[in-house]
Amino acid sequence: MPLLLFVPVALIAACGLIYELIAGTLASYLLGDSVFQFSTVIGSYLFAMGVGSYLSRYIARGLVARFVSIELMVALVGGFSSAALFLAFAYTQGFRLILYALVMIIGVLVGLEIPLLMRILKSRLEFKELVAHVLTFDYLGALAASLLFPILLVPKLGMVRSAVLFGMINAAVALWSMFLFREQLGARVLLRAASVLVLATLGVGMAGAERITEAADNSLYADEVIFARDTRYQRLVLTKWKDDVRLFLNAHLQFSSRDEYRYHEALVHPGLASLAGARRVLVLGGGDGLAVREILKYPTVESITLVDLDPDMTRLFSTHVYLSTLNQHSLTNPRVHVINADAFPWLDQNTGSFDFVVVDFPDPTSYSLGKLYTTAFYRLLARHLSAQGLVVVQGTSPLFARQSYWCIVETLKQAGLRTYPYHVYVPSFGEWGFVLASLAPYEAPMRLPAGLRFLSVHDVPELFRFPNDMLPVDAEPNRLNDQVLVRYYERDWREIAH
Amino acid sequence: MSRAADTGARGSLETVRPRARTGRWTRRNFLGFALIGLAPKTQRAIIGGFADDGHGPGHALRDHSQFPSARRTMKIPVVIVGGGIAGLSAAWRLDKRGFRDFVLLEMHGQAGGNARWGENEITAYPWAAHYVPVPGKTTALVRELFEELGVLRNGVWDDRYLCFSPQERLFLHGRWQEGIEPAVGSTARDREDFSRFGDCIRQFRATGEFTIPMDLGAKPSQLDRLSIAAWLRQERFTSRYLYWYINYACRDDYGALAGDTSAWAGIHYFASRDPEEKGPLTWPEGNGWISRKLLAKLEHYVRTGTMAHRIRREGNRLQVSAGDTDYLADFVIFAAPSFLASHLSDDAPAIPNFVYSPWLTANITLDRLPRAQGMETAWDNVIYDSPALGYVVATHQSLRTHEDRSVWTFYWSLAEGPPAANRRLLLEYDWDWWKAAILADLERAHPDIRNCVSRIDILRLGHAMARPVVGFLESQERRNLINSRGNLLFANADLSGFSIFEEAQYRGIQAAERVLARLGR
Numbered sequence A: 001m002p003l004l005l006f007v008p009v010a011l012i013a014a015c016g017l018i019y020e021l022i023a024g025t026l027a028s029y030l031l032g033d034s035v036f037q038f039s040t041v042i043g044s045y046l047f048a049m050g051v052g053s054y055l056s057r058y059i060a061r062g063l064v065a066r067f068v069s070i071e072l073m074v075a076l077v078g079g080f081s082s083a084a085l086f087l088a089f090a091y092t093q094g095f096r097l098i099l100y101a102l103v104m105i106i107g108v109l110v111g112l113e114i115p116l117l118m119r120i121l122k123s124r125l126e127f128k129e130l131v132a133h134v135l136t137f138d139y140l141g142a143l144a145a146s147l148l149f150p151i152l153l154v155p156k157l158g159m160v161r162s163a164v165l166f167g168m169i170n171a172a173v174a175l176w177s178m179f180l181f182r183e184q185l186g187a188r189v190l191l192r193a194a195s196v197l198v199l200a201t202l203g204v205g206m207a208g209a210e211r212i213t214e215a216a217d218n219s220l221y222a223d224e225v226i227f228a229r230d231t232r233y234q235r236l237v238l239t240k241w242k243d244d245v246r247l248f249l250n251a252h253l254q255f256s257s258r259d260e261y262r263y264h265e266a267l268v269h270p271g272l273a274s275l276a277g278a279r280r281v282l283v284l285g286g287g288d289g290l291a292v293r294e295i296l297k298y299p300t301v302e303s304i305t306l307v308d309l310d311p312d313m314t315r316l317f318s319t320h321v322y323l324s325t326l327n328q329h330s331l332t333n334p335r336v337h338v339i340n341a342d343a344f345p346w347l348d349q350n351t352g353s354f355d356f357v358v359v360d361f362p363d364p365t366s367y368s369l370g371k372l373y374t375t376a377f378y379r380l381l382a383r384h385l386s387a388q389g390l391v392v393v394q395g396t397s398p399l400f401a402r403q404s405y406w407c408i409v410e411t412l413k414q415a416g417l418r419t420y421p422y423h424v425y426v427p428s429f430g431e432w433g434f435v436l437a438s439l440a441p442y443e444a445p446m447r448l449p450a451g452l453r454f455l456s457v458h459d460v461p462e463l464f465r466f467p468n469d470m471l472p473v474d475a476e477p478n479r480l481n482d483q484v485l486v487r488y489y490e491r492d493w494r495e496i497a498h
Numbered sequence B: 001m002s003r004a005a006d007t008g009a010r011g012s013l014e015t016v017r018p019r020a021r022t023g024r025w026t027r028r029n030f031l032g033f034a035l036i037g038l039a040p041k042t043q044r045a046i047i048g049g050f051a052d053d054g055h056g057p058g059h060a061l062r063d064h065s066q067f068p069s070a071r072r073t074m075k076i077p078v079v080i081v082g083g084g085i086a087g088l089s090a091a092w093r094l095d096k097r098g099f100r101d102f103v104l105l106e107m108h109g110q111a112g113g114n115a116r117w118g119e120n121e122i123t124a125y126p127w128a129a130h131y132v133p134v135p136g137k138t139t140a141l142v143r144e145l146f147e148e149l150g151v152l153r154n155g156v157w158d159d160r161y162l163c164f165s166p167q168e169r170l171f172l173h174g175r176w177q178e179g180i181e182p183a184v185g186s187t188a189r190d191r192e193d194f195s196r197f198g199d200c201i202r203q204f205r206a207t208g209e210f211t212i213p214m215d216l217g218a219k220p221s222q223l224d225r226l227s228i229a230a231w232l233r234q235e236r237f238t239s240r241y242l243y244w245y246i247n248y249a250c251r252d253d254y255g256a257l258a259g260d261t262s263a264w265a266g267i268h269y270f271a272s273r274d275p276e277e278k279g280p281l282t283w284p285e286g287n288g289w290i291s292r293k294l295l296a297k298l299e300h301y302v303r304t305g306t307m308a309h310r311i312r313r314e315g316n317r318l319q320v321s322a323g324d325t326d327y328l329a330d331f332v333i334f335a336a337p338s339f340l341a342s343h344l345s346d347d348a349p350a351i352p353n354f355v356y357s358p359w360l361t362a363n364i365t366l367d368r369l370p371r372a373q374g375m376e377t378a379w380d381n382v383i384y385d386s387p388a389l390g391y392v393v394a395t396h397q398s399l400r401t402h403e404d405r406s407v408w409t410f411y412w413s414l415a416e417g418p419p420a421a422n423r424r425l426l427l428e429y430d431w432d433w434w435k436a437a438i439l440a441d442l443e444r445a446h447p448d449i450r451n452c453v454s455r456i457d458i459l460r461l462g463h464a465m466a467r468p469v470v471g472f473l474e475s476q477e478r479r480n481l482i483n484s485r486g487n488l489l490f491a492n493a494d495l496s497g498f499s500i501f502e503e504a505q506y507r508g509i510q511a512a513e514r515v516l517a518r519l520g521r
C-alpha cells in the first residue's frame, strides 16, 4: 500500500523536473548563452515553487479535489509548454515573457503539489515516516527524470513529445489519486470527466506533435523559413528575419543577405580587378549567383560559365522574386551560362581555358567534397587557366580552421601554382579565408569597379596581411589518396566546439 | 581485399583459442546461415545469375571427354595456354622483345583470368582481382609495365589510379570505423600486440628474405614448418583483434584460414611491402584495367573461346589441340592453373599436394545506395565477424562528389573446411541460395540493402588460386614445375605457391625469357 501511495510522488517530482529542464534547454537552444538561461529558468522555477508552497496554506478544504485539479492543470500547462515555447519563438516577439510566465505558472502549481499531498497523507502515517518517504520519492523521481531527459527523451522523443508525455503522466496521477482517495473525495463526476478530457487532449497533442515539431524546426533556423526543399543533392533552407535572408545547405550557413556583399566582393574583386581585360570567367559552385553578380560588374567579361551541381539551387536563384533581386538577376543574364554538373568530372571532360576562375565549394566536411580541394583538382584547374589567369578559392576560416586553411594553400602550391592568401571579416561567418592562385605573379588591383559597398582599393593590400593568430601553420597537401584536409577540418572545428 | 600495407602490420584471425569454442563458421552454422537467408521475406525482385565460370569445359577436361578432332594443323614456334595475367605477361614480353611467332589460347570468351572484368550502364567492375599494391623499387617488372601504361610517369604515380581516401572501413560493434585494423573497443593489450606484431614484421622485412617476386629472396625457413596461427601463439600474441586481422588477411589473400596458411606466407604478405606511396593502385574494373591495356597491345595473338584440351609429344615438338586446330609448337608456355596440365598431357608432372582455394565473387548492382551510417563508404568495406570478406566499390575512383548508384564486388573465399567439399557446395547450391546468403551477410551492416539491389551476378571459382599451405616453400612439386625441363614450361602464379598480380607477371615473363633464350633470341 505505501508504495502505491508514494509512486505518484516520484512521478510528479519527475514531471516537475522535466518541465524545468525543457524550459531551460529550449531557452538555451533558441536564445543561446546556456549558463544564463539555465540559471534564470531554474531560479525563477524554484522561486515559483516556493510561492506555490506558501499558497498551499490557503487551501483549507476539499484537499483531494484541489490536488486533482492542480494535477490536471500541470498536465495541460506543462504538457504543452514545449510546443507553446516553440510556437511563441516562431510567431511572436515575446518569447522571453512567455517563457518566464510559463515557468512561473508551472512552478507555482508544482509547488502546491507536495504540500497538499503531504496533508492528504498525514492521517495515514506518522509524521516522521511521512516526511522521510515523501522526500525520498521526490528525490528519486528527480534523479530518474534528470537521467532520462538527456539520454532517452531528447534524442528519441524530442522536446515537444517529451513534454506531452509527462503531461499525460500528470493526468494519470490525477486519475490514480481519484481512485486511491476515493473515500475522501466522494463521487466527482465532473472531475473525472475533466481528467479524461485532459488525457484525451494530450493524446491528440502527441499525435499532432509532428506538425508542431515541423513548425518548431522553423525556429531552429532562428528565423522564419521561407523556403525548404530536399533536392537530390542537399537540403536547402532559406530563412528570413526582417531584412536578413539566410541560405542554409544541409544546415550549414551559406550566406546572410546582411553581409554577403563583404564575402562576395572579397571573393571576386581582389583577383578579377587585377586582370586587365579578363574575358572568360568560370565559377565553380556558387549557384546562388552572388559571385556572378560581382563579376558582371566588369564590362570586359564576355562569358561567365557557372557550374553548380544542383539544378534546384540555380533554378531557385533564377526565379525566386527575392533571391533574383538579391543577385540582380545575374543567373538570367545573357553573358551567363548555367551548367548543372559535378565540377571535377566536368572540368576533366572540358577543354576551355579561362582568365578567372572562382572556386566556391562547400567546406571539406566529407571525403566526397574533399576531392574538390586536392592537388589533382588544382592541377586540372591550372590546365584550364590562361597564362595570366587567376583562380580564387574559398578556403574556410584561417582563424577557426587554421590548419585546414593553410592546408588548402599548401595544396595549391603543390599543384604548381603561386599562392596569395588573404582573408576578410564577414560578421555572420567570422574571419574568412580565400586564396588567389596563378601561374604568373599577382599584383593587387589599381582600381575597383564603382559602387562597391565594402572594398576600396587601399584596403585590398590589407586583406593579405595575417595577424599572429592566423599566421601559416604546417600542413600536408591534400591529395586524392590521402585526404588530410578532411581530418584537419574535423579536428579544427571539434576544437572550436570545446 | 585491400590493404594499404603501409602500416607494416595488417592482417586478421579469429581462430586463436581452442577451435571448438570460438564460434567459428562450422558446417552447421553454414546451413543455419542459409536458412536465415532463405527465410521468406517480402522484397523487391532482384535479377541476375551465374557468370560464365567455365565449369562445363573444365570438367570435360578432367573427365577426359571426347573432343572433336582438329580440322587443321598449324606450325607455330610458341603457344601460350591461358590468358590470365601470367599468360598475357608472357605474351607482352615476347612481343616486346620483337618475337611475334606465337599464339595465346584462352578458354573463356574474355581473356584476363582472375583479372577479368565486366561493365554495365553504371560502371566497369572487376570479376576478381581488383588492386595492385604500389610496387617497391625492387619490383622492377611491375614498374616497367606501369611506366608503359602511363601509371608511373617520371617517378610519380598518377593519382587517379592511387586508391582515393577513404581506403578502408570496418563494420565493428554496430558502426563503421575507418581502417580495417579493429579499433573500436580495443584494449591496451590489443594495441600492444599490434605494435609488437609491427615490430616483428619490420625485423622480417630487414632480413631481405621476403621479396616480391618471392623467388628473389626466399630461403628455406623454419617459418614454413608451422601455420601463421601457430606462429602467433608461439610468439605469445593474445589479442583477439590481431588474430581476427591476420585471419582476415589470410582469407583475403590466400583464401585460407590462418590455421591453414604457412607462417612464411602470412608474414610475406606484410613484410614484402614497403610502398613509397599510399596505395594501392586500383581502377573501376580492378586489374581488368591492366588486362584491357595488355589486350589492346596483344589482341592479335589472342584466341579467346579456345580451350587447349590435349598436349601431345610429336617428335621434338608439342602438339596442342584446341578447338578446330592442332598447333605444332616448339615450346608451350602453360599459364593456365598448373594442376590442369596433367589432365592435358601425359608428360606433365602431377601435383596432387597442391591445394587450391575455392572462391565466390558477386557483382551487386545498386540502383540506389543504402542509408549512410557514420563513416562514409570506403573503397574496401569489411564486416567484422562475417564469413565473407566484404565488398569493394567500383565507383570509388570516380571524380564525382555525388553518386546515386553503384556496383559493389562482393568477395567470399570459402576457407572453412576442405576445399573439395566447398567446391561441391559452389556447384550444388543454386543462384537463389547464394543470393540470399550474400544479402543476409550485407544486411548486418546495411539493413535496407534489399531495397537498393537490382542485380546480383555471381562468379564461382572452384580452383581460384594456389594456397600457400605449411611446407609449400620447399615443396618438391613446386620445384618441379619451376624447373621443368623440356619444352613445356609453366608460368601460372601458382608456381609461387600463392597468387598475386606480381607473381603472375613474374612467372609469365620468366617463362617467356627462358623460351627466348632457348630459341637463341
Ligand SMILES: Cc1cc2nc3c(=O)[nH]c(=O)nc-3n(C[C@H](O)[C@H](O)[C@H](O)COP(=O)(O)OP(=O)(O)OC[C@H]3O[C@@H](n4cnc5c(N)ncnc54)[C@H](O)[C@@H]3O)c2cc1C
Pocket (backbone or CB within 6 Å): B001, B054, B081, B082, B083, B084, B085, B086, B087, B105, B106, B107, B108, B111, B112, B113, B114, B115, B127, B128, B129, B130, B131, B132, B306, B307, B308, B309, B335, B336, B337, B340, B359, B361, B411, B461, B464, B465, B491, B492, B493, B494, B499, B500, B501, B502, B504
Ligand atoms: C577473387 C580473387 C581476387 C583476387 N584479387 C587480387 C587482387 O586484388 N590483387 C592481386 O594482385 N591478386 C588478386 N588475386 C590473385 C590473382 O589470381 C592474380 O593476381 C592473377 O590474376 C593470377 O593470374 P594467372 O594468370 O596466374 O592465373 P589465372 O588468372 O587463373 O589465369 C589462368 C587463365 O587460364 C585460362 N585457362 C585455364 N585452362 C585453360 C585451357 N585448358 N585452355 C586455355 N585457357 C585456359 C583461364 O581461363 C584463365 O584465363 C585474386 C584472385 C581471386 C580469385
